Amino acid sequence: MLSILQNKYHIVRLGDFATNGNTKLIYGLFSILLSLDDYISRNSTDCFLILLGSTTIWTFVELYLHITLTRVIKPMYIVLRNETYHLPQTMGIILQGLQEGGVITTVGLYFGDRLYEIKYIILLHAFILYIVVNICMKKNILKASKRQVNTSSSLMFISTVTIYDIESLYNNPEHIQRQLSMFFVMIYICSFWTFFTWYKGFRTIEIHMKNPTYNSIINIKSNTTPPSPTVPEYYVKPVTNLDTFYILTYDVIFEIGVAYLLFYNLFLI
Numbered sequence: 001m002l003s004i005l006q007n008k009y010h011i012v013r014l015g016d017f018a019t020n021g022n023t024k025l026i027y028g029l030f031s032i033l034l035s036l037d038d039y040i041s042r043n044s045t046d047c048f049l050i051l052l053g054s055t056t057i058w059t060f061v062e063l064y065l066h067i068t069l070t071r072v073i074k075p076m077y078i079v080l081r082n083e084t085y086h087l088p089q090t091m092g093i094i095l096q097g098l099q100e101g102g103v104i105t106t107v108g109l110y111f112g113d114r115l116y117e118i119k120y121i122i123l124l125h126a127f128i129l130y131i132v133v134n135i136c137m138k139k140n141i142l143k144a145s146k147r148q149v150n151t152s153s154s155l156m157f158i159s160t161v162t163i164y165d166i167e168s169l170y171n172n173p174e175h176i177q178r179q180l181s182m183f184f185v186m187i188y189i190c191s192f193w194t195f196f197t198w199y200k201g202f203r204t205i206e207i208h209m210k211n212p213t214y215n216s217i218i219n220i221k222s223n224t225t226p227p228s229p230t231v232p233e234y235y236v237k238p239v240t241n242l243d244t245f246y247i248l249t250y251d252v253i254f255e256i257g258v259a260y261l262l263f264y265n266l267f268l269i
Contacts (some may be wrong), residue, residue, distance in 0.1 A: 004150060008208040008234065009247055013145045015138050015202040021078035021087055023134070024099040031098075032130035038110055046268055051106040056231040057095075058101025062093045065147065074144055104186055105260050112181035124185070128192050135196045136232070146206070150249060158254050161262045168265040179264055187257045194248050205244045208234040 017023060035047035066089075075083050075093030087095070107127070122155075129146035148154070169176055175187055197203040 005152070005155075006210040006220045007150070008148055008206075009150045010146055010148050010206040010208070011247065011251060012143060012204045012206055013147075013197075013202065014143055014204065015197075016142075016144060017135075017138070017197070017202065019074050019076045019092075019144050021076045021092070023094055024076075024095040024103075025078070027103045028095075031103045034106055035112040038113075043155065047106050047110055049267045050109055050263050051102045053267040054105040054260065055098045055102030057097075057266075059094050059097030062096045062100065066093060068153070072248075075214075091184050101260070101263070104190065104256060105182075105263050107189065108182040108186035108260065109264070112178065112183075112185045115181050115185070128189060131189070131193055132196050135193070135200055135202065138200070138202065149247065149255065154255075158259060162254070162258050165258060165261045165265060166269060172269050174267060175264075179198050179261055182264060183257050183261055186260055187252060189250045195250055198244065198248060203248070205239045207237040207239055207243060209237045211235050 031047075031051055035051055038044050038047040075089065076095060077089045078087060079085075111120055111124045169179065194203065
């Protein structure tokens with residue numbers, strides 16, 4: 001457990017997904033259309049509530065990640081009539097919050113409520129197919145963002161949210177099936193997205209291991225004496241497929257599935 005806290009595990013995004021505002025606007029529009037259909041067909045505002053609520057909160061999360069340099073991301077842009085326009089940092093963070101929070105939760109709730117209706121299952125897989133085709137057509141592999149997944153604040157946040165989700169499910173058993181359906185859909189969609197972004201080389205892992213020799217030098221020398229410059233505090237570990245599987249699985253299950261159930265508990269219970 002101590003080694004997990006001492007080492008640094010990063011998810012690196014390549015390509016323009018993190019910086020392409022057009023893509024985020026398309027997914028955002030799709031979420032709005034789903035929310036409208038949910039309201040018209042079932043007279044329900046649940047999708048609208050979770051879209052607005054999760055987008056708002058995740059925008060603040062993205063702002064925190066940006067300020068603390070937990071997520072280092074290049075400026076976002078949109079392309080209109082073959083002209084590229086760079087967006088202000090604030091607008092980019094809002095679009096990031098929409099994509100990372102609002103879209104996933106809305107799609108998860110909408111299709112989770114319709115898991116046993118064949119036409120919606122077909123629509124769900126058409127959406128997944130669009131995601132996969134969109135990923136496979138991209139060729140830009142420049143580094144777009146880098147995020148450490150095991151910072152103390154991140155682990156504390158995920159732990160707190162997990163406990164809150166479990167307590168909420170325990171106190172509201174009538175919502176268990178709906179939440180599990182939403183959880184399943186979010187995990188299902190993001191598993192496809194994560195696999196194909198990894199397979200195409202748009203998502204990689206970096207592991208920086210704490211150098212035990214560095215700690216030994218610190219213990220031997222006085223606190224006022226800096227360590228030898230020839231002994232780095234961290235060294236880069238060669239990443240195995242198993243390392244990649246563990247870290248990306250953690251990202252999908254906890255940082256998406258579990259974390260985003262929080263929005264259901266906040267806005268729909």
